[in-house]
Amino acid sequence: MGLDGTQGQRAIGVDRPAELYKASAVPTQRSGPFDLAGWAGEPRPEAAPGVYRYGYRPADPARTKDAGVPAGPLLLRAALNLLVGWFAYIYGVNLVFALAGLFGLLNGLSQTAAVIVLLLVNAAVVAGVVKLFGRMGRWPEVWRRYVAPLLARTVTHEQPDELQDAAQPTGPADPWHQLRYGGADLAARHLDTEHVGDVDYVRIQRAWETVLADPELLPAFTEQIAERGAAACAHPSEARDLPGRSARHDLLTRQVRLGTAQDVIKNPPAHRTAGFALDPTLLGTSLLAVGPAGTGKTAHLARPVAEALCLQALAGTACAVVIGSADADLGPDEWYDVVIAPGDPQSAYGLDLFGAAKDVDEAAARLADALLPDELAARTESARTALQQIVGPFHAAFRRYPGVRELRALLGGDPDSFVALGKTLREAELLEVYQPDLQHRVRQHGRADDPGALLADRLALLDRPAFAGCFPGAEPGKPAFAMRALDHPLRVRVKLPERSHPEAARMLSRLVTGQFVQATAVREERALFAGLVVDDASAALDAHTVRGLQRMRGANAGAVLLLRTLVDLPEALRAPLFGAVGCRMAFPGIAPWDGKLFSEAWGTHLVQETAITHAPDTSGGLLRRAARVGRKALSGTTAQTESVTTRDVERHRWSPSELAHALPTGHAVISLSTVAGEQVPPLLVDLRS
Incomplete structure (x- = not known):
């Protein structure tokens, strides 16, 4: 493979290959300075699938629990435990020495030994008191909230980091550390003087990995850096960024942030309040999203994923095919190398039916x-x-x-x-x-x-x-695009003529989707992740495509399929489709019969159910009975006994009714599965944050 990720070729599957990449339409870098060292050095600790790792700091479960305690009860409980702990310390030391004197353990001790014993006893009693009463009084939370900030302001005159004991930055302070000490010091020094963006950095690092695998490419790599600087080893289109990018991306982990997992009991503790993100390890199992029109499937899912795949293509790590109607908001044409718009005379490219x-x-x-x-x-x-x-x-x-x-x-x-x-x-x-x-x-x-x-x-x-x-x-x-071009970091947009030729649009959607599934199974360059985004997949799916979705997991490829309702699909395809995809996403307002499939796919879990029963109180003798009769005559209520029963029962993680009627606007429920088989139960995610 060449340094530009195209196996030494710039001709990609069309009759006129030189026209495939439009070097004249090169978007500019994002406005404002980009802090490369800070971005590269930001902590990215290992986390559960779906957690946005950029700047993520795992939360301490005990701290998370204590953080919800109001200030008044927290301080009162801490003060009471401090008071009780002080008396426990005083009387505890006296009790230890009284017992030691009773058994004659202190007889014959020298003055020095007696002082040492005194210190040891005091230290042991203090440790016991702090451990016992500190845990009951939540002293660590009091320290974090009040004492540490006060000390920071009075001693260092700085605001403390609330997460000071979390993971520290793991990235290199020098972004070009590997180049500088790996034999490309001149290239690293040249890059120090350049304005390098996140796409440039990932692209150059990927080219460096190619050099490490084949040291003979080192002179060519150094020459590229010397001649072109941050634009070295660029995508064949010469584009270094996307105009108008709006989603939050971390190209080092190849994640795109879609929202925030809510702090609710249905969500696993590791995900609560953490950023929610998708990456190729999740998209490689394919994702099915169902929700009515207007619930944000395109704006909050399809467009950010398409944007992420296009950025990764510019960095040389992915190729993207995005299918949708001509008026679907899936990014401007400048995001793509090939725009196929059948029925539009201004379209520069056609489609190879075979x-x-x-x-x-x-x-x-x-x-x-x-x-x-x-x-x-x-x-x-x-x-x-x-x-x-x-x-x-x-x-x-x-x-x-x-x-x-x-x-x-x-x-x-x-x-x-x-x-x-x-x-x-x-x-x-x-x-x-x-x-x-x-x-x-x-x-x-x-x-x-x-x-x-x-x-x-x-x-x-x-x-x-x-x-x-x-x-x-x-x-x-027109030069015809052929789907076998997925061996290259290509960005393709297919605009379907749904308004003018709806049935032809349905056929083309099914054809392009089937060709993608077919091409990913036989492509040679599987180091590139091949991503497909279908804005309306109701016409794009057939039995062959559904069977091919599972085979794509082993081919480093995946699809994001959006549906308004499962009723748009033949009934024979609905259950196989749910089994073929690894990630399932439900938007607000889905029909109960759609929610039933989600609920069944997500299964059940054990929950504690408390049942309270009331019965008339008939206990006691004559006096208690007479008192109850008088109470009933005066108040009109009957004395009752209360019985509480707690048991573990199986309940749906999300019931069809909850999915259909209880999801808030701007939210979605999504379950995840990685290519390696790791699974995450359904998460309630706020897609607006």
């Missing part, structure tokens, strides 16, 4: 899956066969895939197209090999159950003047 597979039959099968709607899924197998019987001979004859119009004519049984195809195969001496396929297609033409006619009708939705040049064919058109 661009995910090297095998012809596999590529044809994926296109057939994308063309058929959900209600015709039963005819998928015959449609695959029909498309393979056309695409295979055509590719063998012309050494390219057919265009939309050519494919539509052959599937529709156009005689002239079949004659031309047969003639070309005969000239290439391949007619005998593919003649059975062509003859079968001819026999099927005109029958009521001919899948070719169905596929031709579906292709007619793409054979429109608005889509002219968007899909490669015999006529020259």
